[in-house]
């Protein structure tokens with residue numbers, strides 16, 4: 001994997017009895033694209049707590065004693081952009097529901113091949129895009145523009161404006177500090193209706209300056225510019241001398 005996809009990171013964790021516990025693989029081109037071009041958002045999924053009555057006393061005590069910012073998305077202080085749930089992880093789980101029953105090498109190959117296919121498809125889709133912002137971003141900005149036709153803008157200074165929406169709710173847009181009291185910028189990284197309204201009033205139609213670089217077509221193109229490469233047949237693999245020996249995990253029947 002590392003030989004054919006340079007920069008790939010692989011880790012295997014076993015327990016004290018050398019039983020397999022976890023495998024972690026990050027393809028080189030995915031690592032580079034994430035570092036250079038993506039919104040710095042990680043979604044982590046794992047065990048499920050299915051209902052309050054199934055949380056045992058020890059787990060409950062543990063959760064009570066840790067900072068809520070580290071375990072609950074409602075308390076998360078960082079940027080969440082549009083990601084308010086772990087749905088994308090659920091999609092991966094659903095997509096791989098049959099593959100997860102395969103042997104581990106086949107499962108790893110399934111994920112590698114899927115990533116190769118996604119990468120190829122995304123590259124072709126981006127090649128068709130003609131706009132500066134990605135088609136999805138254009139659609140969101142258009143939707144943000146829609147309700148603000150009859151909103152009012154009251155300048156406070158050359159860089160600060162009060163925007164009153166149709167419900168007369170007042171929002172302060174500060175271009176110098178890059179703060180908008182509606183907080184949409186912090187959540188989305190895209191210009192909200194308040195920002196668009198002030199820009200339009202000042203005959204400054206394009207919103208590029210107020211859009212995260214991650215939403216630009218050029219960024220999306222660069223994200224998928226490197227290909228995921230297939231592996232040769234197992235007989236051609238270079239087996240390292242210090243190969244780790246481990247035992248299969250003891251599986252619980254579900």
Ligand SMILES: [Zn+2]
Pocket residue numbers: 171180182183184192193194195
């Ligand atoms: Zn706003």
